[in-house]
Amino acid sequence: MKQTIHDVEGTMEEKAVLVSLVTNELKRTDFSSEYSLQELVNLAETAGVEVLETMVQNKESADTKWFIGKGKVEELKMMLTELGGNTAIFDQELSGAQVRNLEEALDVKIIDRTQLILDIFAQRAKTREGILQVELAQLSYLLPRLSGQGKNLSRLGGGIGTRGPGESKLEMDRRHIRERISELKRQLQEVVRHRTLHRERRKKAGIFQVALVGYTNAGKSTILRQLTNADVYVENQLFATLDPTSRSLELPGGKEIVMTDTVGFIQNLPHDLVAAFRATLEEVCEADLVLHVVDSSSPMRSEQMKVVGDVLQELGAHGKEQITVFNKIDLCGAAELEMLTADSDSVRVSAYNNADLERLTFAIQEKLLxxxxxxxxxxxxxxxxxxxxxxxxxxxxxxxxxxxxxxxxxxxxxxxxxxxxxxxxxxxxxxxxxxxxxxxxxxxxxxxx
Missing domain, CATH: 3.30.70 (Alpha-Beta Plaits)
Incomplete structure (x- = not known):
C-alpha cells in the first residue's frame, strides 16, 4: 500500500470518488471518455489517493452552477456518505464558482484534473528549478479561483490541492500572490539565462543536443538510463520523473552528444504548467534532434502521439528534426507490431534490449551527422x-x-x-x-x- 503524506502526519487518508462528465464536445475529441477516466484513476493513485468508486454522467453540456446535474450531485453525496469518501475528483477543469457550490452541497474537498496534475508535480519536484516552476503553475491556477476556494483553504491536513507552495501561501490575497508570481518569473528568467549560456557553450564546442519527449510513462527515463547509465528514477507510474536530466552519450563513431530527458506530456496538460515549465521545455526547442518516445503497447498510442505533437506545436518545436522511438515492443503482439510505422524516421525498440539500443544510437548518429x-x-x-x-x-x-x-x-x-x-x-x-x-x-x- 502506498504511503501518503497523510500517513506521515497521522491525519486521515484521502478517499475519493472520481467523476467524469461526458458532453457532446468531449465526444468529438480524440480520447475516449473511458480512457480519460482510467487515466484519472491512475493520476489519483499516483497522488496517493484511495479511489473508492467512479461516476459518469452523459449530458449535452456542463451545468454552469454544479458542472454535473443537480440530481447527480445528490447521487454523488449519497455515494460519498456510503463509502466514507472525503474527496471528489473531477476529470475536467472546474471554475471557482463550481468548486464553491459543490463544496457547500457535498461537504468534501473538491479537486479537478488540473489541480490533481499540479499536485503530482509538487510531489515530484526535487530541484530548486522544479519547485519554482510548480509553485508558479499552482499560483497561476489559484489566482483567478480565490473566490471559489472556500473550505479547501480552511481544511487541515494538506493533501492534494494544497501541496507545493503550502497553505500559508494559498491563503495570501491576490496582491501578495501577484507579487510572488512576479518574483518566481524573475527567478525563472535567471534559470533561462543560465540554460542559454550552457547551450551556447555546447554549440561552440560542437556538441549536439538531443531531447527526449513523449507521453508520460512512455519510457523516456528508462531509455536515458540504459543509454547513458544515468542515475535517474525509473518507475511504472505517471510523471515518475519531473526534473530534467542531461547526460552525455558517445555515438558509435566517437562523437559525443548530450541527451536531455524532459517532463512527460498528458492530455489536457494544464496551460499554466506548460507556461511555468517553458524554461525546461525550451531545451526541446533548442535541441538538434528530438526523440519522440512512444509507448507501443498503449491502446491509445495514436492519440498520445497527437497530444505530444500538439504540445510541441505550442512550444514552437513541431518542425524539429525528429525520430519516433516506438518503445516497449516486447509488450506488443504481432498484430500491434505490424501497425507501427516503419521508415527512416522511426525505430522500434525495447529499452532493455542492447541490440535495439545500438540500432537507436546509429539512427541518432545518422540523423545528426x-x-x-x-x-x-x-x-x-x-x-x-x-x-x-x-x-x-x-x-x-x-x-x-x-x-x-x-x-x-x-x-x-x-x-x-x-x-x-x-x-x-x-x-x-x-x-x-x-x-x-x-x-x-x-x-x-x-x-x-
Missing amino acids: GDTKTFRIPADRGDLIAKLYRIGDVLEQEAEEESLLFKVRVNADDYAKSGYMLTAYELDRTAVPSQNAEDGTGTVEVFDR
Missing part, C-alpha cells in the same frame, strides 16, 4: 581540419604529398554554417575563391563537376 563528404585539405590548414572534426564524424583520413584527404559524415545545418571555407575544399566540387576568400570576407562560386 548526415551525409558523407570527402575533402582535400592543405596540410598547413589546421583551422579547417579542426573545423571538420567539430562539425562531423571523420570516418577516414589519408595523407597525400601536401594535403590530407578526409572522408567525413557531416550534419547539413552545421555544414551550411561553416560557409565556403569547407565547401571550397570538397573533393567532388570545384570552387573559385574570391580575392578575399582566405580572410573570410569574400564569396565563393561553386560549380558541380
Whole structure:
C-alpha cells in the first residue's frame, strides 16, 4: 500500500470518488471518455489517493452552477456518505464558482484534473528549478479561483490541492500572490539565462543536443538510463520523473552528444504548467534532434502521439528534426507490431534490449551527422581540419604529398554554417575563391563537376 503524506502526519487518508462528465464536445475529441477516466484513476493513485468508486454522467453540456446535474450531485453525496469518501475528483477543469457550490452541497474537498496534475508535480519536484516552476503553475491556477476556494483553504491536513507552495501561501490575497508570481518569473528568467549560456557553450564546442519527449510513462527515463547509465528514477507510474536530466552519450563513431530527458506530456496538460515549465521545455526547442518516445503497447498510442505533437506545436518545436522511438515492443503482439510505422524516421525498440539500443544510437548518429563528404585539405590548414572534426564524424583520413584527404559524415545545418571555407575544399566540387576568400570576407562560386 502506498504511503501518503497523510500517513506521515497521522491525519486521515484521502478517499475519493472520481467523476467524469461526458458532453457532446468531449465526444468529438480524440480520447475516449473511458480512457480519460482510467487515466484519472491512475493520476489519483499516483497522488496517493484511495479511489473508492467512479461516476459518469452523459449530458449535452456542463451545468454552469454544479458542472454535473443537480440530481447527480445528490447521487454523488449519497455515494460519498456510503463509502466514507472525503474527496471528489473531477476529470475536467472546474471554475471557482463550481468548486464553491459543490463544496457547500457535498461537504468534501473538491479537486479537478488540473489541480490533481499540479499536485503530482509538487510531489515530484526535487530541484530548486522544479519547485519554482510548480509553485508558479499552482499560483497561476489559484489566482483567478480565490473566490471559489472556500473550505479547501480552511481544511487541515494538506493533501492534494494544497501541496507545493503550502497553505500559508494559498491563503495570501491576490496582491501578495501577484507579487510572488512576479518574483518566481524573475527567478525563472535567471534559470533561462543560465540554460542559454550552457547551450551556447555546447554549440561552440560542437556538441549536439538531443531531447527526449513523449507521453508520460512512455519510457523516456528508462531509455536515458540504459543509454547513458544515468542515475535517474525509473518507475511504472505517471510523471515518475519531473526534473530534467542531461547526460552525455558517445555515438558509435566517437562523437559525443548530450541527451536531455524532459517532463512527460498528458492530455489536457494544464496551460499554466506548460507556461511555468517553458524554461525546461525550451531545451526541446533548442535541441538538434528530438526523440519522440512512444509507448507501443498503449491502446491509445495514436492519440498520445497527437497530444505530444500538439504540445510541441505550442512550444514552437513541431518542425524539429525528429525520430519516433516506438518503445516497449516486447509488450506488443504481432498484430500491434505490424501497425507501427516503419521508415527512416522511426525505430522500434525495447529499452532493455542492447541490440535495439545500438540500432537507436546509429539512427541518432545518422540523423545528426548526415551525409558523407570527402575533402582535400592543405596540410598547413589546421583551422579547417579542426573545423571538420567539430562539425562531423571523420570516418577516414589519408595523407597525400601536401594535403590530407578526409572522408567525413557531416550534419547539413552545421555544414551550411561553416560557409565556403569547407565547401571550397570538397573533393567532388570545384570552387573559385574570391580575392578575399582566405580572410573570410569574400564569396565563393561553386560549380558541380
